[in-house]
Amino acid sequence: MHVIIIGAGVIGISSAWYLRAAGCRVTVIDSHPEVAMETSFANAGQLSAGYAAPWAAPGVPLKAARWLLQEHGPLRIRPDGSRFQLAWLARLTANCTEEAYLRNRRALLPLAEYSLAELEALQQQTGIAYEGRRLGTLQVFRKPRQLDAAERDARLLGELGIAHHLVDAGNIATIEPALARARVPLLGALHLPGDGTGDCRLFTQRLAALAVQQGITLRLATTLTGIHEQSSHIEGVQLDTHERLDCDALVMAAGCASRPLLQSLGFDLPVYPVKGYSLTMPLRDTVAVPRSTVMDETYKIALTRLDTRLRVGGMAEVAGWDRQLDSQRLATLHKVVDELFPDAAERGQASAWTGLRPMTPNGVPLIGPTQLDGLWLNTGHGTLGWTLACGSGKLLADLLSGKPPALSAAPYRL
The missing domain is CATH 3.30.9.10 (D-Amino Acid Oxidase, subunit A, domain 2)
Structure with missing residues (x-):
């Protein structure tokens, strides 16, 4: 199964790590030249x-x-x-x-x-x-x-x-x-x-390096320009390099950018x-x-x-x-x-x-599938992204790979 993840912050990289461990082929795409350049860059450092x-x-x-x-x-x-x-x-x-x-x-x-x-x-x-x-x-x-x-x-x-x-x-x-x-x-x-406590950016950088060693593909300085969908099923993404990448599942882990990136598909993420x-x-x-x-x-x-x-x-x-x-x-x-x-x-x-x-208005992140087949969410973590990253990535990987998760995913559904 090929999974494309949009976003190379702590949530996206953690998702990539656990999906790779579950046996998925993983590609992470981010518009920045390095990982952890947005909200993960210099947060308060709490693991609380x-x-x-x-x-x-x-x-x-x-x-x-x-x-x-x-x-x-x-x-x-x-x-x-x-x-x-x-x-x-x-x-x-x-x-x-x-x-x-x-x-x-x-x-x-x-x-x-x-x-x-x-x-x-x-x-x-x-x-x-x-x-x-x-x-x-x-x-x-x-x-x-x-x-x-x-x-x-x-x-x-x-x-x-x-x-x-x-x-x-x-x-x-x-x-x-x-x-x-x-x-x-x-x-x-x-x-x-x-x-x-800890340095979230440093963690994300080092986990990304380990994930690349495990076989994930990291596409930085690359912008998502479109999402290919057919008959209510995600087929792949279009990039600013004029490439089309096909996938079996697409994970939106782009933080604040998740909402505008999905509006073209009729989603209005809170x-x-x-x-x-x-x-x-x-x-x-x-x-x-x-x-x-x-x-x-x-x-x-x-x-x-x-x-x-x-x-x-x-x-x-x-x-x-x-x-x-x-x-x-x-x-x-x-x-x-x-x-x-x-x-x-x-x-x-x-x-x-x-x-x-x-x-999100209630402070609870969005993790899991959507009504569009093949589109998954791992976003909306607010001030708690560093704290929730590994658990969110593991929960998503279990759900996407069909493994029974360690905790109920119901509170995090869109």
């Missing part, structure tokens, strides 16, 4: 099963109204002139009920746990290195209402068997000693000891490009940096220790395909570093980046 949660949650519409008025609020919304933006926001709002939040989080958490287990098995099998650590996530709270929400989340984590514990203010520094130097008061935290930012800076003092990931719940910003760098990522802008760096958003990232880890990094040497996350 415990923090896998939809953005649509009870109280978010009211919070969003406040955030929009704050100078350093984590959210910005700017009209992009499309009906799709309005419809997507309406659907996200409709998912902000208690019932929808619990349903969507119950879909994300098992996939995230499964994915981290698959990543660990992959690492043992191949020895792949990606500046990885398995020292947990510490979600820190500055406000009493954040503690109340954490207790609700802790109950759900307990129900699903995910290791966690609530931490009072006096014990935060026992988990992350550098937070003893924080310039702002912290009221408590939620510790997720099973979470990990995947919107939500802009995020990151800073990467060299370490100044290894004692003053986090051991792993610290998530500032107030600003929705993650600070992650890589080997010799600090990665700071977060923010959300619902503004279409805008990729400009906004100095005010970068100032917010610097502000959080200064408040939590003031002596950690060389902030004058920070490298800034912005990327577009492929978000």
Whole structure:
């Protein structure tokens, strides 16, 4: 079976690896000259099963109204002139009920746990290195209402068997000693000891190299210009090189680009490009940096220790395909570093980046077949692509090759 995958980010490359392991002939196509050049390039570095949660949650519409008025609020919304933006926001709002939040989080958490287990098995099998650590996530709270929400989340984590514990203010520094130097008061935290960290781009590059050694074909700097379909069946793709490549199955793993690429076939995927930012800076003092990931719940910003760098990522802008760096958003990232880890990094040497996350309104990715025979999806992972990559790739490979999957695929169907 020949499978063509569109997209060479962490989702596309992970899909290729597991499909090749299932015995498929695999071709990966991407318009960029290298792998991991879009959302996988400089994300926050989290491998967080415990923090896998939809953005649509009870109280978010009211919070969003406040955030929009704050100078350093984590959210910005700017009209992009499309009906799709309005419809997507309406659907996200409709998912902000208690019932929808619990349903969507119950879909994300098992996939995230499964994915981290698959990543660990992959690492043992191949020895792949990606500046990885398995020292947990510490979600820190500055406000009493954040503690109340954490207790609700802790109950759900307990129900699903995910290791966690609530931490009072006096014990935060026992988990992350550098937070003893924080310039702002912290009221408590939620510790997720099973979470990990790593450089997503480095992982994707090295997994792609291993996959090529296993026989996959990687076609970079190559643009998809058309999809050949006959009698409701995918037959192949057309490329900008004037080539036609035939296939038995086509996997759309192109992140935000998945929606426009499939519109010609009558699909209207609910995947919107939500802009995020990151800073990467060299370490100044290894004692003053986090051991792993610290998530500032107030600003929705993650600070992650890589080997010799600090990665700071977060923010959300619902503004279409805008990729400009906004100095005010970068100032917010610097502000959080200064408040939590003031002596950690060389902030004058920070490298800034912005990327577009492929978000669904309910926060749950789209994985599996479509009503068009031979067309498969692995997209819409939002902020969780790095966390969900291996599990999503393995789930897709099992479904496509006819093997019973390790977990139910029903929550991820289009």
